[in-house]
Amino acid sequence: MDAFVSRKRRKISTSDEHEVNATISAQNNHEAEEQSTDEKLALLSSVFENTSQEMLLEALLTNDGSVERALDALLTRTSTGPSASPPRKTPNVLGIQSSLNFSRSPSKPDSDDPFTSTPKSVPRPLTKKGKTLYLYNPADIAAHTPCTILHNFLPSHLANDLLNELLPETSTFTSATFRLFDNIVKSPHTASFYVNSLADAQTQKSSYLYNGSTLSDVREILPVMRRVSTLVESAVNTEITKRRASYPGGVKLRYQSPNPWIPNAAFVNCYDGAAQSVGWHTDQLSYLGPHPTIGSLSLGVQREFRIRRIVPSPDLDGLDPDGAEARRLKSENADAQGQISLPLPHNSLLVMHGEMQEGWKHCVVPASTGGKGGGAGITPHSIAGNKRINITYRWYREEFAPKYIPDCGCGVPCVLKSVMRRRETLGRYVWMCQTQGRVNEESSGEAGSDGVRKGDKAEEQKVETKLDDKKGCGYFEWAEFDDDGVPMWLSKARKKEEAANGTSGK
Ligand SMILES: O=C(O)CCC(=O)C(=O)O
Ligand SMILES: [Fe+2]
Known part of the structure; x- marks a missing residue:
């Protein structure tokens, strides 16, 4: 249970x-199904003894929990895969190729997403527990992460205009707050929120809640930001199309919107100095819907953006969930697959694709402690000084008003x-x-x-x-x-x- x-x-x-009744009965059905998941996994394990539980679970999920179909899928993969060898002798039976690091190439990124409607291969983690892998090359980032990056995205004068438009604003930004257990805590960076019109700002202030409260500071998008928004829109839609072509079967993720991405809201973050950062988090889905895409434009000082996979929780049975042992296990588990670090230089657009928010966490590490080699610090930018400004363009879907x-x-x-x-x-x-x-x-x-x-x-x-x-x-x-x-x-x-x-x- x-x-x-x-x-x-x-x-x-x-x-x-x-x-509502349908929902509750769906829950009950789900409970019944859950009771036998372990048995199903044990059954699959007995055939595919060298295959990880994650892969077996994945096979079950993509086959709606049917052991028979999961078995078929696993066997088919094995017999038609490059090695065509029997299951027991091929540990990575779900199509993992023996390419250097991962199961997919830049042109054929794999979706490791349990929501996709078609079977797919499961990537072998590129990183290791406790290790951070640094990726800069756009092709590597596309191949090994749920993101794509476009360096030198804007004409340089436009990037500078945008920076000059936003820098004065940052003096009035406030710390983002969030809930951690029973406390409200402050993120060590500042931010503000922008929407397309004053009317939208009013609606936001009155009816959109974040962490239980409305935002008091919602602003109308500024002229350069608005111009840039249309460029971001077109680039992001192109990247979505490319990405989609690489998903299994070339189809979008299940629950992902099939419609064009139209940014209509933006959080602008400011990191003033090496120590400012944002902790590990996923972005709130409530108004974006499942598998959202986010276009994240960086200006000023280069900082390190890190991502790590969300891994299923460790078994805390019998432990006080707030106790030291449970906390140790949770934090060890959180880093079970290591981290990937993506340096985000001035004028780069990072597209976080549909598989990102539900499958990965992200953060911006303090440069004073998290940089490569320990105390790398930051290199001041000619216009921004010690500041990094980041705009996350988002599409708030009408269906999630x-x-x-x-x-x-x-x-x-x-x-x-x-x-x-x-x-x-x-x-x-x-x-x-x-x-x-x-x-x-x-x-x-x-x-x-x-x-x-x-x-x-x-x-x-x-x-x-x-x-x-x-x-x-x-x-x-x-x-x-x-x-x-x-x-x-x-x-x-x-x-x-x-x-x-x-x-x-x-
Ligand atoms: O500053 C960044 O690159 C990330 C910002 C972010 O994660 C957010 O706004 O949700
Ligand atoms: Fe975020």
Whole structure:
């Protein structure tokens, strides 16, 4: 029995009771399925004894939990693969080639995503526990990470204009705050949020919540930022198309939007000096939807952006989840596959693709301690001095406007999280109470957003607030989407409407 499922108090908050019942019964079905996952894995292991549990689990997931089909897929891969040797003698049966580091080439990046609808190969981790691999070359980055990078993205005068437009703004930026267990903590860098119009800024301030609160500082996009936004839009769409061609079967990820990416919001981050940073986090999915793409433009001082895979949580059975041993295991586990460091120079555009947010965490390490060789520091930039400015252009999808997001009864929209740390529920999404604290952090494994800079504790400063009075209501429900990532109820309603229109038009 999954503790996550059983511990939660379920509230029915939507007007459509039928939908809610369907959700709960889906949960129950899921619990039943979960009981036999270990057995299924054991069965597969007995045939593919040299294959990692992750690969076997992956095979199960891509075959909807069917052992038979997973077995077939694994055998087919083996017999048609380069070596065509029997399973027991080929450890990397899921198509891992013996290329130097990884299972995919730049032109054929692999998706390691449990959400894709087609079977795929599973990459052997490029990095090792406790090690950091530095990648600079765009081809390497495309091949080995969920990102692509475009160096010298803007004409240099435009990059400088943008920097000159934003630098004066940064003096009025404030520290991003986020929730870490019961405390509100401050990220050691500053940020502000920009949208396309004053009207959008108003809407943001009144109805979009980040970590349980609205943002008081939402600004209208500035003229150069707006010009650059259209360039980012076109480049990102090109990169999405290229990336998609390399996914198994050339199809988009399951739940990823098939529509063009249209940036309509941007967080602007400022890192003033070598010590400023942002801790490990994933970006909040609530308004972006599943498998979002983000265009991240860097200006000024070059800094190190790091990524690491989210790995399923270690078994903490019998341990105090807050105890020293549990914490040691969790932090050891977090780094189980090492880290990849991507230096982001002035005027580079990093595209974080659809497989990034649900499968990987990212951070910007302090240059004073995290740089290559330990104390590398930073090289001042001719215009920005010691500052790095980063703009993360985002597309807030209409389907994820607050009016469409479940409200748990606390009067605020729920927050969308993917479940990537718990093997049993890997690849699923959950809507949960936004004002919820530590219970959910532990349970879902994944937290983190733009407002939720969930990073290494040492990197953040604890701020005044204790959230004793705001524990949240415990509400959660599994989030169900159609293949394009549209919430199922909305997708159905749209189809109904289309059908009605079609009929009336005849
Ligand atoms: O500064 C960066 O490159 C990353 C910023 C980031 O992760 C965010 O805005 O969510
Ligand atoms: Fe982020």
